[in-house]
Amino acid sequence: MADLSERVRASLAGRYTIERELGRGGMATVYLTRDLKHDRPVALKVLRPELAAVLGAERFLREIRLTAQLQHPHILTLIDSGAADGFLYYVMPYVEGESLRQRLEREGQLPLDEALRITRAIASALDFAHARGVIHRDIKPENIMLHQGEPMVADFGIALAVSSAGRERLTEPGLSLVTPAYMSLEQASAEPRLDGRTDQYSLACVLYEMLAGEPPYTGPTAQAIIAKRLSEPIPHLRTVRDVPEAVERAVTKALAKAPADRYATADQFVAALAPGVRGFSVPRHALRIRAKLRAGAVIAAAALVVAVLLALLGRGGPQGAPVAAARHSQLTFEGTVIEAELSPSGELLAYISQLHDTQQLLVRDLKGGTTVKLAQLGAVHGSLRWSPDGSVLLYAGLDSVGQYVTETFPRLGGTPRPLPRWGAFAAWSPNGARLAQWLGGAGQPRHRIFLTTLATGDTSAVAVLDSVGFIASGDWSPTGSWLALLATSESRARWGLWTVAVDGSGWQRVVEDSVPLSPPRWSPSGDGVYYLRGNELRRIRVTSNGRPDGVPGAVQTGLQWSGSGGVSITADGGKLAYIRSIGSSNLWLATTDHPGKGARFATTRLTRGTASKSLPHLSPDRQSLAFVKEENGRNIFTLPISGGEPRQITFTGAVASDPAWSPDGHALAFCTNVGGVIKVQTVAVEGKDERTYGRTEASSSCELAWAPGPRIIYQRPGNRSFHVLDPVGETEAPLVGNDSLGWMFQPLYSPDGERVAIWWNRMAPRSQSEATGVWVISLKDSSNDSSHFLVHRGLSHPLGWSADGRSVYVQGEGSNDILLVPATGGKATLVGTQPFENAYCIPIERGGGLTLLCVVDEGTADAWMIENFDPGAASGSGVLR
Structure with missing residues (x-):
């Protein structure tokens, strides 16, 4: 193996520098490597020589290139692949963190909520790939990396490429391409017509291990494991750990021997896992304890259980109906996006790209692929919003001397139209006739929200409660009655979402958190607001009087939110855009x-x-x-x-x-x-x-x-x-x-x-x-x-x-120039331009x-879109717990 390392090192010199070996698996040896062109760490995986010898380079590379098209928040994408000096290799991002296998070796079992969260994330990646005809074929804890806690599926499509390229020739001893503990029976029997249900089986094995501490079938050899799978019944989770009945039932179904007896998709498997959906029951030992309570206490406890179940079920809606999987797609590829706004029709994307201190406002036609530059912006952006009819684009912010700017641009370019300037943040009324603006600065009434009728210029003001704090951004409800606002406390590390009636009455805090939140965006129906928290898209229901209805729940996870901007939603509620980042x-x-x-x-x-x-x-x-x-x-x-x-x-x-x-x-x-x-x-x-x-x-x-x-x-x-x-x-x-x-x-x-x-x-x-x-x-x-x-x-x-x-050194406005300025004022002298x-x-x-x-x-930051981002919204059951 040392000879192989030296061959690899010599053959890839000038492109990659091998730093050290990270590990070895059944198919490949993994090296921590420096990508010299981009000066970044990557994972270089070199196939075992005996495997490469029987595969052949041409077909393997042709098959593996298909996996480079998989762009998803929970998939480690393929960066590069090739053949050199008789060996085959491929390159993937290097993840600083640990694999799920390493975590399981350390902790044994995971908490139920954490195991389900990881399963949901992996399932979303699988559904994304399955919809594009790609099967992973090797889902196991070793291939699930935890990057800042978020699951990332590695080696996606590698087993497929190996299998497709050399299925007829992979008969040599020792070439174990898939781990038997997680392999479905149809895959073990070399069934040529595999579909996504084989990955679903493997995912169920991984979830079983996260909860039980070991896979459902174990044995000293691959043959022993497969024999158990053929001859023994499917083991039940509840014999080794207390889990909701719905979880056990879903895992058992996904572990079915015949693919036809499993769920049709990984998404349906995940939907059946949610604790609290139909079929949830209290464990038997808990029922025995409750039987000893006084009758009154039993009634009270039953009432509480009903209330909790109603909350978890999202207050009604059809039960048991399968929902379509969310679909993720990348919309921009500059890597420098700080704000994005999807048009009401979903046909256009407006976004702000920033390089150094320069910001550009662009609009991309998502159908035609053309991009138009609307303007070079001032220094600080506040709000970017399409008008309700999608005809113009509103921009609010600060110019280079700190003055407010509020203007609209024609949807595909043209002369901007200035509007009354009352702050750096703004939101349209649902009919587009009025504008709400806020954030007064020094010398202006800071704690006010200004409502302007655009046709007449008439403006009224809404007083902001002192307890609200600093208002950063917000949205006007579809009913026209309410504003939803993001506020931060002045001295406490607290973030809050507030609602207030447009007449200034009824201030209500609907969400409070110690973690940064994105600006809120009303649902098209007006019965709740969506927002980002960490890597989750959340929803809080809001009653007709502006009060919170229940507690916030996650509808999407693993989004890698950049922390910049918020979400935008199409008028029909079918699509959502946000900024996803890989920060470093x-x-x-x-x-x-x-x-x-x-x-x-x-x-x-x-x-x-x-x-x-x-x-x-x-x-x-x-x-x-x-x-x-x-x-x-x-x-x-x-x-x-x-x-x-x-x-x-x-x-x-x-x-x-x-x-x-x-x-x-x-x-x-x-x-x-x-x-x-x-x-x-x-x-x-x-x-x-x-x-x-x-x-x-x-x-x-x-x-x-x-x-x-x-x-x-x-x-x-x-x-x-x-x-x-x-x-x-x-x-x-x-x-x-x-x-x-x-x-x-x-x-x-x-x-x-x-x-x-x-x-x-x-x-x-x-x-x-x-x-x-x-x-x-x-x-x-x-x-x-x-x-x-x-x-x-x-x-x-x-x-x-x-x-x-x-003298004082200053950075030139909108540039990388470094200037030296006399401390008493005077002419600035250029001393250099920073080289990055x-x-x-x-x-x-x-x-x-x-x-x-x-x-x-x-790092990089780009706009992404999620179609069908809240599949259960219509039935009221689309919140993950």
Whole structure:
């Protein structure tokens, strides 16, 4: 095998670099490999030589290419395949995580809800492939990867390719292509006409093992397992574990010996699994306990069970009718999509693509495939909405100087029409005659929703309750009576969905969560709202008076939501679009000895892997970097700037900001979630000394910096102003006296600690210094306007100070240019253009040269569509439990 590794290494040099062997299976050896063209880790799988010898390259490669067409949230797609030096190989994404087999070896059995969640995800992938005529043929725990907890089916179609390419010749001893413990009888008997029901059988075996701790049939040899399957009855789950009767019945049916006795599709199998659907019964031991209760208690318990069953059943609807499977399809392929909106007819997709700080508004004809660019947008988008009749597209947001923009575009391009500007977010009334807008900024009534009649310009205002918090986005109900709104608390890490009548009455919180939520979207019938939570699409029913009806339930899982945008739904409720991402970022260095226009940077990678990282922050001695890594939560790590292995500093997973080094480099300050409230905390870099500043109250989007004195400046809730905290005495004071002047972000202390460079959308009325941009504030008298200096206008970001404290580095607006601006204002000088496509960099002076510390976005985000996304919506039973 060592010889094979060397042959592979030599033959693929220039395309792939093999780093190490990951494992061996019945068909292939797997290597962790570096894709040199895209500089990413991949899994290279090389077929065993004896298998490759009998297959032949041409037919194997022809068959395996069919699997490259499978694009689904729960399928690891084929990246590459080929033949070289007598061996056959294929390449798939490398998943940082573990296989289901590894988890089962560690835990033995899984919780019922978790086992069903994994089964649902795999079934959705199988149905997607089966609808396209592709059968997996080797579903087993080893081929199910858990990427950030989400199941991903690996080697999809590989067994098919092997079988199709060499069925007549695979007779040599030792060539076991499929694991017998999960193989259906028809597959074991080499039945040539296999269909999706063989995968359903294998999936039922996997679910049985997740619940029981071992497959339904075991034995020392493949022959022994197959003999048991032929001669013994199907084992019952409830003999080894308490599960709902519906689960046992569904698994038993899916394990039927004859394909005709199983479910027609994997989706029907999953539908039959849902606990609480018809046939659910309380386990017998529970019935015996309840028989001893007093009669009154029995009646009360029975009433509770009925109520729970009604909730789980979705309050009625036809029972037992099979539902069509959801169908997933990718709509865009740029990898840079941050917002998408499906037209009411489902024929057009409007979307915003962002590269660097540049945003483009595009419309794609989903039938014809043509794409039209409508506009290059301002800096911050708020809402993107089709009019109810689909004739125009509404865009609301902020322009490059922080002013509101609200305009409509003809559906296929043309001159935009400006509309009244009352905020950065907007929603159409169901008849398209009125517009709701909100998000007032500094100098405007912030807690108002403005309703404008477009024909006349008449505008009325709805007051927002203080308890609602910051309203981010929303939707107008199909009935015309209600708004549904997404709000975040000012100081608590809480997200909420609210309803309010358009006359301002009846504020109701229908969902509250500690996990970020997407903006809500009403169902076409107006009886509920859909939203995204993590990787789930959820629905909460809403009564005619705006109140929640029951609890939220998941209707789709494993969506890999990007965290950007929300969902859009066609007028008939049949299709839904959202942004799906594969997020990852890594740290890089870029250096040049000759800063200035045309400067050439040499780049060095500091980290690898698919986890997301934050911007790195350099220690005072310039030897170490501190950053946040998102893996099992958000934690702080340090890394030598010369490279090496990251060292974990925090372990709570609750870090809510980038870290800031103490002036002596011995500690780090950061914001953290403490019981749902964002607090400032410090931790020693060496050791475990931690201190939480209990009186602090930070913004949920907290930013901070640490300067000599000592002084920690951190972002407060409300208008996102800053307070200066004494970490010794725990006293604090506002950075500026009037926090209504506008939001502040990205504070950077000067080298002497006496000034702060900050981005400020200062829009104070009647102020001659009113402007959005990079400001420098003197801490000697920061409450005095005379100590505030605008050094660079627009949406350019402050990046750092020059070593002498005389200038501030800023990133050019809408570009990758790095500029040096005098701290008292003046002409900006170009010092270089950062060399990465999508990155954020901090400049560090190095003698006469310049080093950039960068976090480079290596992820992708595209628009996806789900057809039949809520199959049970019409009957009221489409919620997964």
